[in-house]
Amino acid sequence: MPLKPELVVMLTYDDLTVTNAAEIFESCKQIPVQYWGFKEQPLPVQEMRALFSYMKSCGKTTCLEVVAYDEAAGIAGAETAAACGCDLLMGTCYFDSVRDICKANGLRYMPFVGDVTGRPSVLAGDPEEMLAEAKRILAAGADGIDLLGYRYTGDADALNRRLIAELDAPVCVAGSIDSYARLDEVLRAAPWSFTIGSAFFDGCFGGSIPEQIEKVCAYIERKCRTGVMS
Numbered sequence: 001m002p003l004k005p006e007l008v009v010m011l012t013y014d015d016l017t018v019t020n021a022a023e024i025f026e027s028c029k030q031i032p033v034q035y036w037g038f039k040e041q042p043l044p045v046q047e048m049r050a051l052f053s054y055m056k057s058c059g060k061t062t063c064l065e066v067v068a069y070d071e072a073a074g075i076a077g078a079e080t081a082a083a084c085g086c087d088l089l090m091g092t093c094y095f096d097s098v099r100d101i102c103k104a105n106g107l108r109y110m111p112f113v114g115d116v117t118g119r120p121s122v123l124a125g126d127p128e129e130m131l132a133e134a135k136r137i138l139a140a141g142a143d144g145i146d147l148l149g150y151r152y153t154g155d156a157d158a159l160n161r162r163l164i165a166e167l168d169a170p171v172c173v174a175g176s177i178d179s180y181a182r183l184d185e186v187l188r189a190a191p192w193s194f195t196i197g198s199a200f201f202d203g204c205f206g207g208s209i210p211e212q213i214e215k216v217c218a219y220i221e222r223k224c225r226t227g228v229m230s
Contacts, residue, residue, distance in 0.1 A: 005186065005187070005190065005192060007196065008193050008196075010036075010039075010197030011024055012038050013197065013201045015119045015120040015121060016041055016042055017038040017041065017042065018038075021051060022047070025055060027210055028210045029060075031213050035061050036055050036061070036062060036063065037086075039065055040066045040068070040077050040080055045080060045084065048084050049085065052064075052086045056085070056087075061087050062084075062085075062086040062087045063088040064081040064086045064090065065174070066091040068092050069092075069116060071097060071098070074097070074098040075097055075098055075101065077092055078109075081102075081105075082105035086107070088108045089110070090146045091112055094133075094140070096141075099140065103141070108143040109143050110142065110145055112145075112147075113130045113134045113146075113147065114152075120175070122153065123153065124154075131167070134163060135167070138167065138169050142169075144170030144172065145167065145171045146172050147173050147174065150173070150175055150182065161189045164189050170192035171193075172191060172192060172193040172194060174195040175195065176198075178199035178204045179204060180205075184223070200212050
């Protein structure tokens with residue numbers, strides 16, 4: 001059976017947390033998806049902390065993805081993640097200072113690689129350089145990589161496949177997975193995990209948000225059970 005990647009449900013749209021994130025999670029909490037997360041903007045920290053706490057009380061693993069590219073913003077994001085008690089910090093460009101905050105607070109840290117700009121994020125860069133960067137930051141103490149594969153300005157599928165195959169660490173393919181065709185590509189690449197956020201709010205998989213999540217879960221289960229990835 002092929003590796004079944006983890007779905008990370010992001011309660012976000014265009015790289016911003018939706019204002020009714022708590023309401024949506026309440027409607028979906030019974031679905032057997034382990035990983036749930038959102039972005040560092042725009043909810044107040046108190047609301048973020050309360051939602052992460054509730055998610056954890058429901059047995060979920062929690063993720064904060066921080067769309068930040070300089071060290072000061074990365075530190076602020078890591079401090080927010082620590083204050084909220086979440087399990088995994090995704091995003092930020094890698095800095096030792098951000099890693100140290102994560103280590104001190106028991107957070108796993110999966111930063112971006114490549115030339116990431118804007119919000120929603122766009123990824124550029126040479127795959128060879130991204131691979132070298134990923135190996136360097138993993139050696140420096142990152143726990144995995146947040147790969148914005150479908151935000152890439154080049155060949156997204158080739159980039160995903162290469163980094164997943166050549167890195168001995170968890171890779172999360174994050175952003176713009178908005179069709180069953182892209183799900184098939186992700187399953188063939190076999191990352192540790194992948195995120196879906198905006199696509200659920202756009203109805204890309206048909207139905208309400210809980211219905212779409214259940215459809216994606218069933219699709220992944222069926223594909224991995226049968227081994228048919230085309």
